[in-house]
Amino acid sequence: MGGPLHFVDVAIKLIFFYKNTNNTKKVFMSTGAETTILSVVTAIGAVSTPIIVLILSAVGWKYRQSIERRIKMDEVMRDDRISVYNDILDPFIMLLMTEEAWQRDKKNKNIDKDKLAVDRMLSIEYRRYSFKLSLVGSDGVVLAFNNLMQYVYNMSEIENAKPYDLMILLGSLLLEIRKSMGNDATVIDSWGMLDWFITDARKIKNEYLQS
Template structure:
């Protein structure tokens, strides 16, 4: 009987410890898989949300088509889903952009291209932070440089306006 107890004392801790380690590793792997699926779902949803804006940047003549798409039931459905899956900062950025557009549309606010671009760049930057790099050193205008030919002039104009 003493030999059995000694065997139990010697064998049970490593077996039990191994089971605990295995359980923790399995749980961590499960969480990583869930996070990766969520990141992929977010990426797809972000692209759907951005689609009308991308169309506008690819061809400024598409503005009316983009506005029509943004007002569509399908886009509203995507926006609802976006509110459940998107990160807090991305949702806030989209909300700021949309509120600005609504205010311009209802003539509550005058259109300011620099402000609009800043809000658009902020949305892109928050998406980047959410999907890729939370510690990015890019700013809103860096996110737009590949899309807008004269962005540096706009950025200078914005800097001058802020310093007054």
């Protein structure tokens, strides 16, 4: 039998042995738990991956179908839009045309273009054009046309009306029509849409910018 130091040494060894044994159990338990968690995650991944792929495929298919349907619809309505746009714009082209240019056409001799333009806008036929526009026109075109017509309807009640008020609204309508025909990325502004048929468009624009 050893002395007290021997018992102390044995006790220390037993303590270390117990700790090592306990740690080993923990390692095995930890490894087993990690293995179980990994198995669960793997199983979830195996089940969820096809579902996620299926969902993404369905979303992609739906999005593609929506784009294709919109393209086909635009192609079908393109001719109708061009026709109704021409009919809608006709009175405004008359209003903004110079008297000299109007009278150059022999058919327009002794005809008041302003009165003719207003009469056309108030006609039942023009109402039909407007109704058709509300059905086939793009959102931007319909909103721009609504703003323009509201200005025309209330023009007599507008105080200090400026010549460029009508031009700005008409230019906005022309710009929206341009966009609806496939030029979404156009860099032309509403004033740029008027330069080609209003001789003093830029002069009026400068007056507007300085006001």
